[in-house]
Amino acid sequence: MKMEKELKHALLAADAETQYDEKVKRLLGNKIILAHILVRTMDEFQGMAPVDVVPFIEGEPFISVVPVEPGLTNAVTRKLRDCGKSGQRITGMNTELTEIGEGLVRFDIIFYVRMKDGISQMIVNLEAQKDAPSGYRLLNRAVYYVCRMISSQKERDFINMNYNDIKKVFSIWICMNMNENSTDYVHLVDEKLAGSYSWEGGLDLLNIVLVGIAKGLPDKDEKEYELHRLLNAVLSVELPAAKKFKIMKSEYDIEIDDQMREDVSEMCNLGQGVFEAGEARGEARGITQGIEKGVAQENVRIILNMYQKGYSLDQIADITDKTIEEIETIIEKKAR
Numbered sequence: 001m002k003m004e005k006e007l008k009h010a011l012l013a014a015d016a017e018t019q020y021d022e023k024v025k026r027l028l029g030n031k032i033i034l035a036h037i038l039v040r041t042m043d044e045f046q047g048m049a050p051v052d053v054v055p056f057i058e059g060e061p062f063i064s065v066v067p068v069e070p071g072l073t074n075a076v077t078r079k080l081r082d083c084g085k086s087g088q089r090i091t092g093m094n095t096e097l098t099e100i101g102e103g104l105v106r107f108d109i110i111f112y113v114r115m116k117d118g119i120s121q122m123i124v125n126l127e128a129q130k131d132a133p134s135g136y137r138l139l140n141r142a143v144y145y146v147c148r149m150i151s152s153q154k155e156r157d158f159i160n161m162n163y164n165d166i167k168k169v170f171s172i173w174i175c176m177n178m179n180e181n182s183t184d185y186v187h188l189v190d191e192k193l194a195g196s197y198s199w200e201g202g203l204d205l206l207n208i209v210l211v212g213i214a215k216g217l218p219d220k221d222e223k224e225y226e227l228h229r230l231l232n233a234v235l236s237v238e239l240p241a242a243k244k245f246k247i248m249k250s251e252y253d254i255e256i257d258d259q260m261r262e263d264v265s266e267m268c269n270l271g272q273g274v275f276e277a278g279e280a281r282g283e284a285r286g287i288t289q290g291i292e293k294g295v296a297q298e299n300v301r302i303i304l305n306m307y308q309k310g311y312s313l314d315q316i317a318d319i320t321d322k323t324i325e326e327i328e329t330i331i332e333k334k335a336r
Contacts (some may be wrong), residue, residue: 020237021123023267024128027234028174029109031057032254037126040227041172041209044115044122051253058112058121072104109143121157122151122168137138138173139186142208145171150205170207172280174231178212181228185209200321234264241268 027033034057035050109126125145132138149169158165186208190199217232217239218225224282233239233247241264249253256264299320306316313324320327 008084020267020270021128021130023270024235024262026263027107027260027267028126031229033234034109034111035126036230037172037227038113038254041185042170043209056114056115059237064215075207092184103242110149120167121279122170123153125149125169127173127237129175134177136176139208139210142173142186142210144169146206146208155267166202166205168207170204170209172209172211173237174211174213176213176235178214180212181214181218181225182212183209183227235267237268239268241265244268284319293307300330303327304334307331 028037031054032050035045035053038053038057039045039048039050045056107125108128111124112121113124114121127142127145127317129138133141146169149171150166153166157167188203189208190203211227211231213228213231213235215238216230217236220229222229230248230252231246234243244264245256245261249256299322301318303320305324306319307313307327311319313327316322316327317324
């Protein structure tokens, strides 16, 4: 009964974590929040007021399916682009694709941005991570995403061999719970190894921005960390909703409409569930590790008993399914 109760608690906490993720994407997908991010990560909009950047963000708020998987991105993104209308929030485009042995692959947020010349466009992808992933290198995933954003343009944004029509892409990754606040800009460079010939083409086509957000709220006077302070205020599960609204309004001139107020409040309420989900996972890992440790200790005891009773190393290895080298190591450690 206790185990069933703990499992139910863990499942409810995990569900709260999923809902929290959705609220994060919804908030980050608000156009004024996106504009603040663009102003502080792209040279194109540097120095502009975020409110003036909002009109450059194309598309109406929508929840849609834009597969990262090759062969699927084009058709859906084309449909979204063709039916796009002006709006205040771009949500969704959160690509979901089940892969064998993998879970879901998704673009959290992806949208078109009109450049200041009024003609050119670029494609921006925004990804939110609760922390740095342990199963893979985050930069590797970001490289994959920008490559998909480029390759998926064929027959949608450019046709046949018209490679000059490829649109610039940005993949911006916001990673919470880091050891320090940081911003890295990863892009192509032309390093001349011999000669001075100038090759034509767009070195600025592929762009990755990695934004690390530490747990503590940066001081408001630290201009270098203005974006980090805003994102920390918006996404923190510890900061009260009232303080979030105060920072967003007074420091960043963000008008808090009813929908944003609701999303922020709900995200704060879900924060405890996120914390509990982490505790549940930690408890589960502890149980698993404890079982494994107990099994290992029992195996050692059996091996030592067999050795003391005169069994040969070959016999012990055959019975315990261990190598002779492993058995010798166990016996030597006991002898020390």
